Amino acid sequence: MTALRIAVGFKVTPDYEALRPADWARAATGPSAHGEAVRYVRRVFNVFDEAALELALRLRDARTERGLETSLVAFSVAGREADPFLATLQALGYEGARVEPDADLDFAPATTAALVAAATRHLGGEVLLLGSRCGPGDTGLVPFLAAEALGRPSLPGVTAVEPAADRLRVTFSAGDQPLRATIAPPCVLAVGNALVSLLRVPTLKDRLATRDRVVTTLTPADLGVDVPAALSREPSALVGLETIDRSRAGVVVAGASPAEEARALYEEHLHARLERI
Amino acid sequence: MAGETPRIALVLDATGAAAERHAQALGGFLRDGLRFSPEHPADAVTHLFYAEESARERLLALAPTRLVRLVRAPPHRPDLMAAALAAFAAGGGAELFVFGGPLGAESAARLAARSGGGVLTGVLDAVAAAGALSCRRHVSSHHLIGRFELRARPWCVTLDAGWLDAGFEPPAEHVVQASTELREDDSSAPRLCDDVEVFEPPATSDLEAAQFLVVAGRGAGGRAGVERIATAADRMGAAFGVTRPVVMNAWAAPDRQIGVSGTRAAPAVCIVAGSSGAPAFLWGVERAGFIVAVDTDEHSAMAGEADAVVLDDAVTVLEALADIVARERL
Numbered sequence: 001m002t003a004l005r006i007a008v009g010f011k012v013t014p015d016y017e018a019l020r021p022a023d024w025a026r027a028a029t030g031p032s033a034h035g036e037a038v039r040y041v042r043r044v045f046n047v048f049d050e051a052a053l054e055l056a057l058r059l060r061d062a063r064t065e066r067g068l069e070t071s072l073v074a075f076s077v078a079g080r081e082a083d084p085f086l087a088t089l090q091a092l093g094y095e096g097a098r099v100e101p102d103a104d105l106d107f108a109p110a111t112t113a114a115l116v117a118a119a120t121r122h123l124g125g126e127v128l129l130l131g132s133r134c135g136p137g138d139t140g141l142v143p144f145l146a147a148e149a150l151g152r153p154s155l156p157g158v159t160a161v162e163p164a165a166d167r168l169r170v171t172f173s174a175g176d177q178p179l180r181a182t183i184a185p186p187c188v189l190a191v192g193n194a195l196v197s198l199l200r201v202p203t204l205k206d207r208l209a210t211r212d213r214v215v216t217t218l219t220p221a222d223l224g225v226d227v228p229a230a231l232s233r234e235p236s237a238l239v240g241l242e243t244i245d246r247s248r249a250g251v252v253v254a255g256a257s258p259a260e261e262a263r264a265l266y267e268e269h270l271h272a273r274l275e276r277i
Numbered sequence: 278m279a280g281e282t283p284r285i286a287l288v289l290d291a292t293g294a295a296a297e298r299h300a301q302a303l304g305g306f307l308r309d310g311l312r313f314s315p316e317h318p319a320d321a322v323t324h325l326f327y328a329e330e331s332a333r334e335r336l337l338a339l340a341p342t343r344l345v346r347l348v349r350a351p352p353h354r355p356d357l358m359a360a361a362l363a364a365f366a367a368g369g370g371a372e373l374f375v376f377g378g379p380l381g382a383e384s385a386a387r388l389a390a391r392s393g394g395g396v397l398t399g400v401l402d403a404v405a406a407a408g409a410l411s412c413r414r415h416v417s418s419h420h421l422i423g424r425f426e427l428r429a430r431p432w433c434v435t436l437d438a439g440w441l442d443a444g445f446e447p448p449a450e451h452v453v454q455a456s457t458e459l460r461e462d463d464s465s466a467p468r469l470c471d472d473v474e475v476f477e478p479p480a481t482s483d484l485e486a487a488q489f490l491v492v493a494g495r496g497a498g499g500r501a502g503v504e505r506i507a508t509a510a511d512r513m514g515a516a517f518g519v520t521r522p523v524v525m526n527a528w529a530a531p532d533r534q535i536g537v538s539g540t541r542a543a544p545a546v547c548i549v550a551g552s553s554g555a556p557a558f559l560w561g562v563e564r565a566g567f568i569v570a571v572d573t574d575e576h577s578a579m580a581g582e583a584d585a586v587v588l589d590d591a592v593t594v595l596e597a598l599a600d601i602v603a604r605e606r607l
Binding site: 016017019021024027028034047107110135136137138139140141144145147148149153154156174175177179180181192193195197198233235236237238239240241242243244246247248249250251252253255258259261262263265266268269270271273274276277 | 293295390396411412422428474489527531553
């Protein structure tokens with residue numbers, strides 16, 4: 001295979017586990033309230049995007065071992081909250097770019113996909129890796145809509161990517177069925193439940209070496225995307241939010257030791273139920 | 278469009294695994310999850326995509342509607358499926374497409390993009406009224422439910438995985454309206470794969486059928502803790518599952534995962550050991566008859582969403598419980 005450029009689109013999301021039930025009740029009062037409720041929560045990589053970023057690094061490493069030229073670019077459709085994450089990615093060897101959407105795209109998969117496709121054309125990337133799903137919309141549509149906009153085929157649920165002669169060997173999943181295939185770029189790979197899920201940590205030396213590197217900032221106009229027009233054509237519109245009541249009795253089982261607690265749990269709650277199974 | 282009758286197409290991708298369950302999901306949704314205002318009898322047709330001629334009759338019997346259009350297609354080609362369905366929609370064939378099967382989301386996305394229609398995935402229920410399809414689905418990692426409207430047609434939707442357990446008896450007889458074949462070169466899109474290989478059979482999980490389930494979370498503390506809980510589960514005669522963080526830390530195999538990206542269980546009794554209770558995990562156990570949470574954190578979401586709570590070290594309590602259950606069940 002000749003030189004290969006790999007693009008990875010990623011998103012930083014609020015750490016939803018840091019929110020309390022009261023925060024979610026407030027978020028459910030309306031689409032705009034959702035953004036307000038999560039605005040001050042710390043940001044983390046979307047888990048599927050983090051796996052995609054590490055898979056791309058491993059693919060680069062494997063190709064480099066074989067003497068194959070590979071370049072990496074990571075981009076996010078996001079505000080400045082993505083900058084610290086882009087700095088980390090630059091220290092790991094990625095070029096970094098950010099597309100400033102100037103609009104709330106939390107529930108706008110088609111507009112997001114249009115920007116992702118346009119950014120991929122602008123920045124280059126025969127292989128585009130994206131996380132399978134990303135909150136808060138969680139539709140899983142962005143990789144497929146981006147593939148459609150780019151005129152590329154795509155694979156779902158990707159869990160591993162390896163070099164194979166002049167192509168790529170991809171492990172993926174369609175439903176519950178694990179599959180493996182040899183593919184030829186250009187393509188879009190939607191990364192799913194990869195075991196490689198944590199991004200490596202850059203060394204201090206790498207951080208210092210890249211600290212002055214500038215993140216490329218793009219506007220939708222730079223990419224030829226009219227965001228208000230795209231938003232007006234979104235294939236679905238969020239009109240309301242509801243909380244989910246999962247509450248149960250929550251009876252605390254008391255005991256002076258784990259053995260006593262286990263005994264009380266068995267006698268008061270489990271014995272009769274297990275008898276019926 | 279009040280009073281107008283949207284034509285409904287159920288799209289069953291039977292080129293891959295689990296065709297029967299996806300057929301049941303489509304049938305269950307048509308029966309229980311889709312409403313019209315004003316009411317009208319739904320006249321739906323199933324587009325059944327299949328790969329092997331030898332499987333045609335068996336798969337036809339699964340079709341959830343009496344009317345069926347059979348399409349033989351190469352496997353793993355959602356672009357071809359979308360192209361065929363776009364032609365069907367353009368000819369006025371249907372205004373609502375409900376997708377079932379492993380490639381449903383990609384097919385729905387590509388069909389909506391090509392036909393200018395609306396698209397939504399993971400639909401819990403839907404109401405067609407006043408010219409729009411109003412749907413509910415989980416958002417924000419299962420913390421909330423969002424209500425969405427689709428206006429542009431065709432409406433293309435995929436279903437929440439909960440519909441896989443809907444239970445549905447297909448009609449005894451089917452009428453095949455059309456039978457066609459799609460070829461690799463029917464699409465202008467480049468061919469992606471030349472050698473798709475199924476490298477292990479689809480998992481038939483014991484977790485879905487389990488009546489007594491023990492689930493280990495990150496609170497187990499590491500691989501050793503997870504293995505001790507698995508041993509305790511085995512001694513009690515319970516199935517054993519884990520949360521996503523446990524799989525991500527490689528403390529257990531991925532096929533043990535419970536939750537949105539794993540298995541959705543429905544046991545009579547479920548003991549959750551050392552999990553904070555992330556909503557994406559809770560979705561996997563919320564249908565349990567009785568849930569016990571064992572964890573040191575009394576403020577965890579899991580403690581608030583269990584029937585009984587033990588506030589102590591998960592591994593120690595599970596081993597003590599296994600001693601009791603194993604002795605009592607002898």
